[in-house]
Amino acid sequence: MLALAGCLATAGLLFAVRPSFAQAAKALGQSLQAGDSAIHAAAADTAEKSSSFEFDIPSQSLASALDRYAVITGNPVLFPSKLAAGRSSSAVRGRLEAGAALELLLQGTGLAAEQLHEGGLNTFALKQLSAADVVEATARAEAKRHVSERYDALVQARVWEALCKDAHTAPGSYRALLRFRIDAQGRIRQPRLVSSTGDARRDSMLTDTLANVGIGQPPPADLMQPLTMLMLPQGKISGRLCPAEAR
The missing domain is CATH 3.30.1150 (Fusion Protein Consisting Of Minor Coat Protein, Glycine Rich Linker, Tola, And A His Tag; Chain: A; Domain 2)
Known part of the structure; x- marks a missing residue:
C-alpha cells in the first residue's frame, strides 16, 4: 500500500504526479533490501524548481518533517514506514539548497538520503547507515560545525x-x-x-x-x-x- 503526502490539492495535480511517483517507488523497491513493503512518500508540487529554498522546519517527527520538506522543495522522499518510526528530525531554518537541507534534517537519525532520477523527478530514498557510516557522518557533521x-x-x-x-x-x-x-x-x-x-x-x-x-x-x-x-x-x-x- 502506497501513501502519497504533500501538496496534492486537486485531482488534476494528483493525476500529474502519480506516474512519476510510481516510477520512483519502483526504483526504491529495487534499491532497498529491507523486508517492509509499505512505502511512505513525501511528494509535493513538481513545478519549476529553484536551486535553493527558504526553510523553517522545527525538530519534529521525521515523517512530518519530510512531508514539510517535500512541500517546500517539490522533491519526494521515499522510505519504508518502519524506517521513520520513532525518529525525530533536526531543525532546518534559513535559505539552503535542497540536498544540504535534507542532509541537515537527517542529522542524528542514523539515516541518509540516496538520490534517484526517475521520470525527470528528483527523488530521494532513505537508507539505514551502517555503524561505520554513522561514525563517518558524525565526523563530517563535526567538521562542518567547526567550519560554520x-x-x-x-x-x-x-x-x-x-x-x-x-x-x-x-x-x-x-x-x-x-x-x-x-x-x-x-x-x-x-x-x-x-x-x-x-x-x-x-x-x-x-x-x-x-x-x-x-x-x-x-x-x-x-x-x-x-x-x-x-x-x-x-x-x-x-x-x-x-x-x-x-x-
Whole structure:
C-alpha cells in the first residue's frame, strides 16, 4: 500500500504526479533490501524548481518533517514506514539548497538520503547507515560545525571592525538586533534592523555601514541564512571593546 503526502490539492495535480511517483517507488523497491513493503512518500508540487529554498522546519517527527520538506522543495522522499518510526528530525531554518537541507534534517537519525532520477523527478530514498557510516557522518557533521563556527567568528569580526570606525555606530552604548544575508562573493546583503536602537540617525548608519561590509570569504554552502546578530550595551555581555578613538 502506497501513501502519497504533500501538496496534492486537486485531482488534476494528483493525476500529474502519480506516474512519476510510481516510477520512483519502483526504483526504491529495487534499491532497498529491507523486508517492509509499505512505502511512505513525501511528494509535493513538481513545478519549476529553484536551486535553493527558504526553510523553517522545527525538530519534529521525521515523517512530518519530510512531508514539510517535500512541500517546500517539490522533491519526494521515499522510505519504508518502519524506517521513520520513532525518529525525530533536526531543525532546518534559513535559505539552503535542497540536498544540504535534507542532509541537515537527517542529522542524528542514523539515516541518509540516496538520490534517484526517475521520470525527470528528483527523488530521494532513505537508507539505514551502517555503524561505520554513522561514525563517518558524525565526523563530517563535526567538521562542518567547526567550519560554520569559524565563519561566524569571521563575520562578527568584520561587522565589529566596520561599526567601530564611527563613534555613533561603535558598539557599547546601544542595543540592536540586526539581520542580513551574505552573498556568494562574501559581501553582506539586505541588512536591516529588526527593531530600532532608539536613534533614527544611528539606525540608518548601521544598515548603511553593513551594506558596505565584505567578509573576505564566501559563506559555506550549507550556511543557514539570514544571519542574526545581537548588539548589547557594554556590561550586558562580555566581549571586546572598540579602540578608544572610536568611542
